[in-house]
Amino acid sequence: MAERIVPHTVITAEEALRTEILLNQALIDILIAKGFISEDELIKGIRKIKRERALRAESWDSTC
Numbered sequence: 001m002a003e004r005i006v007p008h009t010v011i012t013a014e015e016a017l018r019t020e021i022l023l024n025q026a027l028i029d030i031l032i033a034k035g036f037i038s039e040d041e042l043i044k045g046i047r048k049i050k051r052e053r054a055l056r057a058e059s060w061d062s063t064c
Contacts, residue, residue, distance in 0.1 A: 011019075031037045037045075 028042060032039060032042070
């Protein structure tokens with residue numbers, strides 16, 4: 001006989017996004033407070049990721 005699966009609590013996409021944002025901010029705050037990264041390093045990393053994503057998006061658009 002099949003096992004009954006208990007459904008998990010369902011959250012909205014907005015709640016999931018808010019939770020993700022809070023988690024990321026908490027982790028960033030801890031890393032900066034402990035001196036693992038500086039705010040400048042964080043900003044440089046964010047800019048690098050944005051550039052890489054933009055390049056990927058451009059190459060994706062050109063192949064379609």
